[in-house]
Amino acid sequence: MSDYILEMKQITKEFPGVKALDNVNFKVKRGEIHCLVGENGAGKSTLMKVLSGVYPYGTYSGDIMYNGEVQKFKQISDSESKGIVIIYQELALVQELSLYENIFFGHEILKGRSIDWNETIVRATEMLKKVKLKADPSMKVKDLGVGNQQLVEIAKALSKDVKLLILDEPTASLNEDDSQNLLNLIRELKEQGVTCIMISHKLREITAIADTITVLRDGSTICSLDATERRIEEAEIIKHMVGREMDNIYPKREKREFGDIALELKDWSVFDPIKNREILHKVNVNVRKGEIVGIQGLMGAGRTELAMSIFGNPTGYKLTGGELYLDGKEVHFRNPKEAIKKGLAYVTEDRKGNGLILMQDIRYNTTIANLEALVQGLAINENEEIKVANSYKDSINIKAPSIEQKVGNLSGGNQQKVQIAKWMFAQPKVLILDEPTRGIDVGAKYEIYSLMNKLVAEGMSIIMISSELPEVLGMSDRLYVMSEGSITGEMLVEDATEEKVMAMAVKS
Amino acid sequence: MGNKKQNVGLVREIITMAKTNIRDYMMYITLVCIMLFFAIQTDGGFLQARNITNLINQAGYVAVMAIGMTVILIIVHIDLSVGYVAGFCGAVAAILMTKYNVNEWIAILIVLGLGLLIGLYQGLLVTKVGVPAFVTTLAGMFIFRGLLNLSLQKTGTIIIPNKGFNALSNGFIPDLPIDVGFHMVTMIIAVVLVGILIFTQTKNRKNKLKYDFEVPSTPIFVFKLVAMSAIILGIMWVLASNQGVPWTAVIVGVVLVVYNYMLNKTKLGRAIYGIGGNAQAAELSGINVKRVTLFAFCSVSVMAALGGVLYTSRLQSATPTAGTAFEMDAIASSYIGGVAVSGGVGRVTNTIIGALVIMSLTNGMNLMGIDISYQYMVKGIIFIIAVAFDVRTRKK
Numbered sequence: 001m002s003d004y005i006l007e008m009k010q011i012t013k014e015f016p017g018v019k020a021l022d023n024v025n026f027k028v029k030r031g032e033i034h035c036l037v038g039e040n041g042a043g044k045s046t047l048m049k050v051l052s053g054v055y056p057y058g059t060y061s062g063d064i065m066y067n068g069e070v071q072k073f074k075q076i077s078d079s080e081s082k083g084i085v086i087i088y089q090e091l092a093l094v095q096e097l098s099l100y101e102n103i104f105f106g107h108e109i110l111k112g113r114s115i116d117w118n119e120t121i122v123r124a125t126e127m128l129k130k131v132k133l134k135a136d137p138s139m140k141v142k143d144l145g146v147g148n149q150q151l152v153e154i155a156k157a158l159s160k161d162v163k164l165l166i167l168d169e170p171t172a173s174l175n176e177d178d179s180q181n182l183l184n185l186i187r188e189l190k191e192q193g194v195t196c197i198m199i200s201h202k203l204r205e206i207t208a209i210a211d212t213i214t215v216l217r218d219g220s221t222i223c224s225l226d227a228t229e230r231r232i233e234e235a236e237i238i239k240h241m242v243g244r245e246m247d248n249i250y251p252k253r254e255k256r257e258f259g260d261i262a263l264e265l266k267d268w269s270v271f272d273p274i275k276n277r278e279i280l281h282k283v284n285v286n287v288r289k290g291e292i293v294g295i296q297g298l299m300g301a302g303r304t305e306l307a308m309s310i311f312g313n314p315t316g317y318k319l320t321g322g323e324l325y326l327d328g329k330e331v332h333f334r335n336p337k338e339a340i341k342k343g344l345a346y347v348t349e350d351r352k353g354n355g356l357i358l359m360q361d362i363r364y365n366t367t368i369a370n371l372e373a374l375v376q377g378l379a380i381n382e383n384e385e386i387k388v389a390n391s392y393k394d395s396i397n398i399k400a401p402s403i404e405q406k407v408g409n410l411s412g413g414n415q416q417k418v419q420i421a422k423w424m425f426a427q428p429k430v431l432i433l434d435e436p437t438r439g440i441d442v443g444a445k446y447e448i449y450s451l452m453n454k455l456v457a458e459g460m461s462i463i464m465i466s467s468e469l470p471e472v473l474g475m476s477d478r479l480y481v482m483s484e485g486s487i488t489g490e491m492l493v494e495d496a497t498e499e500k501v502m503a504m505a506v507k508s
Numbered sequence: 509m510g511n512k513k514q515n516v517g518l519v520r521e522i523i524t525m526a527k528t529n530i531r532d533y534m535m536y537i538t539l540v541c542i543m544l545f546f547a548i549q550t551d552g553g554f555l556q557a558r559n560i561t562n563l564i565n566q567a568g569y570v571a572v573m574a575i576g577m578t579v580i581l582i583i584v585h586i587d588l589s590v591g592y593v594a595g596f597c598g599a600v601a602a603i604l605m606t607k608y609n610v611n612e613w614i615a616i617l618i619v620l621g622l623g624l625l626i627g628l629y630q631g632l633l634v635t636k637v638g639v640p641a642f643v644t645t646l647a648g649m650f651i652f653r654g655l656l657n658l659s660l661q662k663t664g665t666i667i668i669p670n671k672g673f674n675a676l677s678n679g680f681i682p683d684l685p686i687d688v689g690f691h692m693v694t695m696i697i698a699v700v701l702v703g704i705l706i707f708t709q710t711k712n713r714k715n716k717l718k719y720d721f722e723v724p725s726t727p728i729f730v731f732k733l734v735a736m737s738a739i740i741l742g743i744m745w746v747l748a749s750n751q752g753v754p755w756t757a758v759i760v761g762v763v764l765v766v767y768n769y770m771l772n773k774t775k776l777g778r779a780i781y782g783i784g785g786n787a788q789a790a791e792l793s794g795i796n797v798k799r800v801t802l803f804a805f806c807s808v809s810v811m812a813a814l815g816g817v818l819y820t821s822r823l824q825s826a827t828p829t830a831g832t833a834f835e836m837d838a839i840a841s842s843y844i845g846g847v848a849v850s851g852g853v854g855r856v857t858n859t860i861i862g863a864l865v866i867m868s869l870t871n872g873m874n875l876m877g878i879d880i881s882y883q884y885m886v887k888g889i890i891f892i893i894a895v896a897f898d899v900r901t902r903k904k
Contacts, residue, residue, distance in 0.1 A: 314791045340794040354788035359852050360781065368782060369793040371775045379773040386719050404721060422793070 004065075005030040005164060005195050006051070011062035013046055013055060020046045021060070022219040028164070028197060028212075033190055035206045036199045038216035039241055039441030044199045047216070048166050052086045053079045066164075083163030087153045087170065089439075095142040100124035102141055103156045127155035131185055147178025154185065165189065166197045169439070171205060175298030175467055176502065183209050201439065203234040204470075215240040238442055249446065250474030253453045258477070259289030261328070262461040263310075263344075263430045268322035270309045270485075279305045281486045282322065287430060287461040292452060294476030294493075295465045298505050302485040303465045304349055307432050311346040312336035326429070340369060345428035347419050349435040349465075351412075355419050358408030362400060363389040365407050365418050370426040392421035396451055413444025420451060431455065434465045449475060469498050481505050521725055531846055531901050535858065538894075539865050546872030554872055557750035560743070565677050567867035568756035569594070569818040571860055572763050573834060574841035576811025578859045579767070579804045581842050582784040584851030585634065585641035587805065588835050589648030590812035593626055595831025596656040597813040598820030602666040603659060605673065612673040616817055623813025624806055626652075631805030635798040641805075649835075657828055665827045668820065676759065677822035680752040690745075691752035698744035702737045709733060756818060760860070763811070767856045776800065784852035840887065841866050844894040848902060865890070 006028040013021040021043045028034045036044050049055050051064060053073030064071045066082060073079045076086075093102050103124045108115045124137045133151040141149060150170060157165055167186070171179040183205060186196055200206055206213060213232055215222040222240050225232050238249075263286065270280035279302050287293040297303050308315050310324060312333040323330050326342055333339040336346070348355040356365050366389045367374060374380050374388070389403040398417045400410055407418055416436065423431060433452070437445045452475065456462055466472050472479055473496055481489040481504035489504035526533060546554040553559060573590050580587050597619045604615040626648075633644045660666065668674060684692045709729075716723045723729070747753055771777035779800045782790035791797045815834065820826050845862030847854030866887060873883045 311792070314788075335796060336792050337794040337796055346792060348789075348792060354786070354792055357782050357785035357789050357852075359785045364778070364781075368778060368790075368795075371778060375775060379769070380775065380778070382773075383715065390719070402721065426794075 003030055003068075004028060005067060007063075007065040008047070008051065009063045009065065011047065011050055011060055011064075013043075013050055013060040020219055021050070023062070024216070024219070024221050026214060026221060027224070028195060031190060031193055031195055032211035033186060033196045033198065033209055034212045034214065035210040036197060036214050036216065037201070037203070037206060037237060037241060038222075039443060042216040042241075042441075043219040044216055045168060046219075048086055048168060048197070048199065051079065052076055052084060052166065080160055083161055084166070085157040085160055085162040085164070086166040087150075087157060087168065089169040091146075091149050091153055093141045093149055093152060093156075096140060098138045098140055099128065099135060099144075099152055099155075100137040102152060103127055103137075103159050105156070107160060123159065124155070127159050128152075130158055131155045132181075145178075147174045147181065150174065150178070150182060151185070154189075158189075162194055164195045164197065166199075168199045169201065170198065171200065171202060175301075176469070176505070177298060179205065201441075202468075203237055206237065207232055207234055213237060217241060241442060249442070249449075249470075251446065251450045251453055253457070256290075256477060258291045259459065261286050262289050262326070263287050263463075264325040265310070266323045266325070268306075268309070268324065269320045270305065271318040271320045272305070273316070273318055278320070279317070279485050280309065283482075283485075283487055285463075285480055285487065287463055289429075289459050289461055290456050291477050292456055292462045292464055292475055294472035294479035295463060295482060296467070296469065296472045296479055296501055296505060297465075297482030298467065301482040301505070303467075303482055304434055305485075306482070307346055307434055307463075307465060310339070311344055311432065312339040340426055340428070343427075343429035344432070345369070345423035345426055345430070346432045347416075347423060347434060347436060349438065351415050351419055356407050356415060359406060361404045361406050362393060362398065362410075362418055363403040366392055366403070366421045366425055369422050373425075388425060389421075392425065396421055396424075397447060411441075411444075413440040413447075416440055416444070416448060417451075420448065424455070428460065430461045430463065432463045432465070435467065436464060437466075437468070437471060469501060472501070473498065518725065518727060521728060525724065525728070531898060532858065534897060535844065535846060535861050535865070535894075538890075539861055539868065542865060542868050542872065546868065546875065550872070550875045553875055555746075557746045559871070559875070560746050561750050561754055563864075563867060563871050564754050564760075565756050565822060566871055567863050568677060568754075568760050569815040569822065570834070570837045570841060570867055571760045571863040572811050572818065573808075573815035573838040574845070574859045574863045575763055575767050575856045576808035577835075577838040578842045578845070578847055578854050578856050579771070579780060580641075580808045581839070581847045582780055582851055582854045583801060583804055584784055584787075585801065585804065586839070587630070587641065587645045587648075587808045587812075589626075589630065589645040589652055590808060590815070590838055591831040591834035591836075592649055592652035592656055593623065593809055593812040593831070594816030594819060594834050595829075596652045596659065597622055597816035598830050599656055599659045599666070599826040599828075601673075601817055601820055602668050602826035603663075605668060605670050606666055612670040616673070619817060620810055620813050623810040623816075626813075627806030627809030628802070630809065631802040634805060635801050653831075656831065660826065660828045665825050667825045673817075674821050674824045675755060677754075677756050677818050678824070679755050681755065681758060683752055691748040691750075694744055694748035694752040697753065698741055698748070701740050701744075705736060705740070706733055759814075759818070763814070764856060764860060771856060776803070780804065781852060784854075786852075837863075837866050840891045843898070844891060846898065849895060849899060853902075 004027050008024065008026040011021050011024045012019070024043065024047060026047060038044050050060050053076050056074045057072035071082070094105065100121050104120050109119045109123065110116060121137055128135060128137060131151045131154050133148055133155065135144065135148065141152060144152065170182055174182060186198070186209065190196060210227045213225045213227055215237065265283055265285045268280060268283040269278060272279045283306060295303055305317065309317050309319060312335045313319065314336055325331070331342055352358060363385060367385050371380060374385050386403065393400065393403055396417050398414050398421065400414060407415060410418065436448055452462055464472070464475060473493060476493050478492050479496060480487050481501055483505055543554065573594065577587060577590065600622060601615045601619045604610040604618060605612055630644050630648055633639045634641050681693060686692065713723050713729060724732070771780060779790065779795045782793065782795055783797055783800055787797055816831065819830055841862035842854065842859050843849065844865050845859035847859070869887055869890065870883065873886065
């Protein structure tokens with residue numbers, strides 16, 4: 001049976017000054033896995049928000065046909081009552097509550113007027129079994145890893161008797177294993193008759209799982225590709241996404257000449273007093289001038305912890321052993337400020353959470369890490385500051401009306417560029433990039449990669465932490481693989497293959 | 509035709525300006541409305557030169573405490589202890605001057621130093637030990653209230669004889685020895701202020717134009733300048749026709765200029781806004797969050813001590829009830845002045861307007877003879893309306 005469970009017709013949604021969706025048509029067949037792709041800002045999330053009722057009926061034009069009937073959702077609960085459930089990238093679980101409380105949060109099982117906890121636990125256990133999560137339903141969500149939390153979200157959706165499940169970048173923060181696990185689960189749900197819409201940036205996953213792929217660009221539907229008839233190649237999707245052929249995602253570097261060792265870690269061990277365990281064990285890493293070193297590892301391998309502990313250790317881990325050398329001299333940092341002074345810079349994984357000050361403008365964020373360079377007497381030389389911010393905005397192509405634009409209003413790619421501008425202005429010797437292209441569209445990715453190449457050509461050293469294998473293989477000169485707080489492998493990129501790296505990443 | 513087009517553009521600009529700055533404008537409008545209301549209710553008594561002078565003297569201690577509070581609130585902390593810190597510091601100053609015959613200026617310095625110590629104590633508890641500011645300063649409320657009572661237990665209210673000290677909140681700047689029918693120096697200051705205003709604003713605008721930033725069109729810019737100059741000249745003229753600029757106004761003015769400069773022009777100011785916006789990101793950008801937080805606690809306690817000095821000077825005596833509910837006025841002034849409840853946003857210049865709103869309410873209702881119970885309720889209602897409005901407009 002190939003009838004449509006969902007037909008969105010001529011959907012147009014306008015925000016002040018922007019047409020986010022322009023006559024979008026989007027059809028989903030019953031029982032398929034339908035992937036929605038597009039650059040950031042293409043309108044994917046907006047379309048899903050229209051569907052789920054976040055943007056209520058009347059604020060958009062066009063029709064939503066669900067099971068052949070026109071729907072007028074006024075709020076999320078309207079769409080949920082019809083079996084449409086959306087799971088956002090930022091999970092909506094209450095960390096301090098148990099799994100079973102979370103699964104039935106908002107649609108509690110009642111006996112009379114009070115909650116029937118026994119029944120809740122029984123049903124929650126069933127749901128957890130369905131998503132293949134072996135966990136005690138009474139444990140707290142915060143004690144689960146991100147991957148398993150994602151499963152709890154799906155269990156929650158199942159408990160609502162979901163017919164159409166929408167996943168917004170479900171694997172963005174998952175490691176390879178958890179991603180595979182999740183994708184398998186989605187396939188199983190499909191067998192059980194659940195239709196699934198998945199928004200994703202990870203083209204490899206999409207080509208592996210999708211029955212249909214719809215590409216959005218600039219608020220319009222570009223095409224719908226049927227992946228059941230023939231195999232859709234990644235290059236084809238990319239071509240539709242950006243509207244141009246992109247034969248090389250990773251720009252080539254001309255010369256690769258490495259200088260002396262810029263940063264070296266020897267037997268670096270770190271203990272986390274909160275988790276009460278050693279999170280890094282005798283890590284040995286070095287990077288030379290002009291070199292890009294990749295650190296690949298699955299989520300939880302200790303990559304971000306490594307970066308934080310080097311970068312002045314603001315999280316308050318206990319450094320239990322080992323030495324850190326910069327240009328051959330041993331250094332100790334009490335806080336990030338000292339690390340920055342000695343020529344370290346750290347582009348964080350979570351640019352909104354701890355990278356940028358969103359309510360401030362581009363100018364503020366660009367100069368914040370190196371205001372010393374702008375201070376004359378007591379005051380900041382604002383003219384000079386404006387010049388600096390403008391020159392970075394132009395040179396690395398930050399798309400914004402002016403440097404007085406608040407960073408919170410920029411797209412992910414442009415936010416990331418502001419973060420990089422900030423650290424370029426601080427003129428570091430060693431730049432640590434933590435998941436530099438997460439949640440960023442293909443075009444901006446390419447620009448950031450090119451920028452990295454330019455920086456190392458100027459003699460900077462880059463440590464790139466990433467969970468995306470192709471990126472690590474495409475950009476690094478040399479790479480380390482981490483697993484459970486230890487380095488499990490080191491190799492030149494010429495010797496590396498995806499299989500080899502993965503094998504080391506799962507080694508314990 | 510061309511003229512008409514220009515007018516349309518002007519109207520549109522005014523509308524967009526009103527929309528983007530509605531928060532600030534509402535505050536000015538509220539202040540003007542409150543002042544007009546009381547002026548009508550008191551048959552003009554509220555706006556008489558003597559009462560305006562009075563209002564400034566009364567608002568002074570709240571204003572300096574609110575300025576200190578603004579910084580604390582921007583970094584998303586709070587200080588509940590400022591009231592009793594002020595009361596206690598005032599009492600210490602009185603005891604130093606009367607019992608130990610300490611020179612009044614030295615006494616003031618000692619008391620400001622005491623404020624600094626109190627700030628260090630509370631700041632270290634927050635930054636090093638990790639006790640939340642709310643709890644630390646709530647405990648401070650108990651402690652300093654106790655100390656205030658203890659220090660005045662034997663003597664009761666202490667009357668302060670020192671003329672210089674009492675002049676701080678009751679005296680005026682000196683005048684030239686020529687009689688022109690009004691306070692000459694006051695008007696000279698007024699003209700200088702207007703000069704500075706026009707010079708800095710024009711320079712600022714030129715600078716912005718140089719970088720192609722958006723600036724208000726010339727007519728609006730000129731109108732703003734003229735309006736602001738008129739307000740300055742008007743207020744100063746009223747003061748000049750009485751006894752001139754009160755010392756309180758000078759002190760508040762200096763504190764305001766220093767804090768405004770610090771917040772807008774220095775690294776420290778950037779750090780304060782950064783911490784308020786996102787403390788983690790600030791830390792990772794090389795800001796020493798703990799040190800800046802410690803500074804904010806020291807600054808608010810020093811301002812509380814200064815507020816205590818001004819209040820004690822105003823009453824010309826130290827009493828055990830001094831300081832009661834000052835923290836409420838200081839916090840309300842900051843929030844009415846547009847400090848965001850979520851932190852990261854706020855200007856000390858607007859906090860002064862907030863303090864004026866609060867103190868106009870107090871002063872006006874006192875003139876009308878309204879019972880203190882109603883006064884509290886009215887202030888509470890205005891406060892919550894201001895914050896509710898703030899939260900709503902920020903959401904957009």
